[in-house]
Amino acid sequence: MIIGLSEKFDSRILAELCFGKTNSDIEIGEISIDSREIGEKTLFVAVKGENTDGHKYIDSAVKNGAVCIMCEKIPDGFTGNYILVEDTIKAISDIATSCREKYDPFTVGVTGSVGKTTTKEFISYVLAEKFPTHKSGGNFNTVYGISLTLAALSKLHKAVVAEMGMSALGEISQLTNIAHPNVAVITNIGTAHLEALGSRENIAKAKLEIIEGLKPDGVWVYNGDEPLLWDKRDEFPNNLSFAIKNEEADIFAKNIRISENKTVFCMRYGNEEITDIEIPTIGQHNVYNAMAAFAVGRTAGLSDDEIRRGLMNYRPSGMRQKIYDVNSYTIIEDCYNASPESMKASLSVLAELGKGRRTVAVLGEMRELGNTSDELHKSVGRYAAELKIDRLYTYGESAIKIAVGALEEGLDESAIIGYNKITEPEGLAEILKNELKSGDIVLFKASRAIALEKVIEYLVK
Numbered sequence: 001m002i003i004g005l006s007e008k009f010d011s012r013i014l015a016e017l018c019f020g021k022t023n024s025d026i027e028i029g030e031i032s033i034d035s036r037e038i039g040e041k042t043l044f045v046a047v048k049g050e051n052t053d054g055h056k057y058i059d060s061a062v063k064n065g066a067v068c069i070m071c072e073k074i075p076d077g078f079t080g081n082y083i084l085v086e087d088t089i090k091a092i093s094d095i096a097t098s099c100r101e102k103y104d105p106f107t108v109g110v111t112g113s114v115g116k117t118t119t120k121e122f123i124s125y126v127l128a129e130k131f132p133t134h135k136s137g138g139n140f141n142t143v144y145g146i147s148l149t150l151a152a153l154s155k156l157h158k159a160v161v162a163e164m165g166m167s168a169l170g171e172i173s174q175l176t177n178i179a180h181p182n183v184a185v186i187t188n189i190g191t192a193h194l195e196a197l198g199s200r201e202n203i204a205k206a207k208l209e210i211i212e213g214l215k216p217d218g219v220w221v222y223n224g225d226e227p228l229l230w231d232k233r234d235e236f237p238n239n240l241s242f243a244i245k246n247e248e249a250d251i252f253a254k255n256i257r258i259s260e261n262k263t264v265f266c267m268r269y270g271n272e273e274i275t276d277i278e279i280p281t282i283g284q285h286n287v288y289n290a291m292a293a294f295a296v297g298r299t300a301g302l303s304d305d306e307i308r309r310g311l312m313n314y315r316p317s318g319m320r321q322k323i324y325d326v327n328s329y330t331i332i333e334d335c336y337n338a339s340p341e342s343m344k345a346s347l348s349v350l351a352e353l354g355k356g357r358r359t360v361a362v363l364g365e366m367r368e369l370g371n372t373s374d375e376l377h378k379s380v381g382r383y384a385a386e387l388k389i390d391r392l393y394t395y396g397e398s399a400i401k402i403a404v405g406a407l408e409e410g411l412d413e414s415a416i417i418g419y420n421k422i423t424e425p426e427g428l429a430e431i432l433k434n435e436l437k438s439g440d441i442v443l444f445k446a447s448r449a450i451a452l453e454k455v456i457e458y459l460v461k
Contacts, residue, residue: 196345364446
């Protein structure tokens with residue numbers, strides 16, 4: 001994880017910002033916490049994580065070109081440039097806090113079980129219509145990621161959008177108090193992290209920590225179709241809710257229409273009626289994401305025309321819902337991550353786009369579901385059967401429960417193939433090559449750890 005600094009810093013200034021000591025005043029252009037990711041003028045920060053200690057990689061970072069290190073203990077015999085601090089994680093967050101306070105951009109924090117990255121992207125495109133906007137990239141949704149994102153701010157940035165992830169209670173609390181957002185967005189409460197947190201109620205409690213860091217006049221934007229959030233609305237009155245089912249929500253979407261490459265919907269915003277909002281992506285779940293971005297845009301003072309343009313400029317990032325044609329069939333590639341909720345959303349997209357065509361779902365394991373894993377995998381299979389998906393391929397041992405659920409719901413056994421060998425993606429690719437037909441539309445969806453995209457790579461060779 002590496003990020004370039006927008007403003008000019010040297011080791012002396014950085015040491016002052018994080019209450020450390022330094023033996024140099026060398027210019028710093030980048031900060032990295034990965035000894036393998038070293039660019040020009042890079043400060044390597046030796047972070048202690050759950051599985052390793054960055055102090056072990058100081059020599060490697062220096063050999064790769066790091067001009068300075070930040071550490072809690074200077075290695076024996078080290079003669080290079082250093083910044084010595086008590087706690088490297090706190091030091092990075094101190095630098096981030098200083099930059100955020102100095103430039104004071106309009107700040108948006110985004111969390112949720114599903115859709116937070118897409119919502120972050122929608123919000124970023126919307127705010128960019130009026131403000132030079134900075135956003136967290138890739139997997140920059142941890143303490144390190146949020147801190148590095150804020151450390152890269154400059155006087156040119158007037159807005160910043162930060163994604164906030166978590167795997168335990170207390171983590172989002174730490175993140176939101178670093179970012180101190182003007183708007184806190186919660187996309188939904190799902191079942192990801194059930195293994196660690198035990199219940200959806202605990203997941204909601206963890207996500208709601210984002211409100212703790214809001215500025216005094218800050219606004220909480222949330223999914224009004226989620227009872228675990230809706231029931232908290234009186235505890236933080238300065239809020240905006242968005243929904244597709246709950247007509248009491250502040251923002252209510254209706255008349256949703258999906259075509260081959262876009263979704264169009266109308267919306268009631270308070271007492272206003274807003275018609276024919278377009279987004280260049282598919283699915284009802286993306287309407288939720290767009291409504292959250294609309295709420296943020298209004299809160300930031302953008303006009304409806306500016307917000308509409310921003311939503312239309314959206315482009316998916318990473319491996320999220322890329323739709324393309326190859327070898328006479330259509331692929332929906334959505335391999336970045338998966339939960340029961342996002343699986344079902346993607347299956348809905350497959351069914352909608354696949355009207356009049358043969359629909360094929362290639363679904364891999366979902367991780368971090370704890371002792372509910374079997375039942376949640378089955379629920380995805382039942383949903384696939386309800387949608388009358390034509391062919392179902394499961395990938396990985398846990399994913400066989402998806403097949404079980406589909407069978408229970410009535411999908412014919414001849415339409416299901418289970419493939420367990422995730423270390424041999426070429427095997428499933430070969431099966432698909434032999435069975436896919438011209439005109440098929442094929443969804444690929446699994447947790448990131450499964451690397452389902454490797455099957456696609458072999459398939460299209």
